[in-house]
Amino acid sequence: MKKAIVDYHQDEENHWVARxxxxxxxxxxxxxxxxxxPWVLTPATRAANLGQKxxxxxxxxxxxxxxxxx
Ligand SMILES: [Zn+2]
Structure with a gap:
């Protein structure tokens, strides 16, 4: 099921996790x-991908x- 990204956080190993x-x-x-x-690496590109499913x-x-x- 395709679901939109609404936020992010990092796990214990500093991997990015989409909410x-x-x-x-x-x-x-x-x-x-x-x-x-590579878009997960910068705040600007993470923000640009909010809403991506x-x-x-x-x-x-x-x-x-x-x-x-x-
Ligand atoms: Zn789900």
């Missing part, structure tokens, strides 16, 4: 060469919320 409109977290790592999301597997699985959706 999705559905109430789930999803890692948006930049780990070349396998995962290339990611496929939320947790929704498809009916997983409980990671946080209370806004």
């Amino acid at each position: 999705l409109a559905c109430g789930h977290f999803q890692h948006v790592r930049h780990q070349p060469p396998f995962i290339n999301r 990611l496929n939320c597997i947790k929704c498809d699985e009916g997983a409980e919320n990671d946080f209370e959706p806004i």
Whole structure:
């Protein structure tokens, strides 16, 4: 299910995690060469990607919320 990014935070290992409109977290790592999301590295490009929709597997699985959706 495609869900929009509403915010971000970093996990214990400083990987970026998107907060999705559905109430789930999803890692948006930049780990070349396998995962290339250079846009997560700067505040400006992270902000520009707010509203981008990611496929939320947790929704498809009916997983409980990671946080209370806004
Ligand atoms: Zn979800």
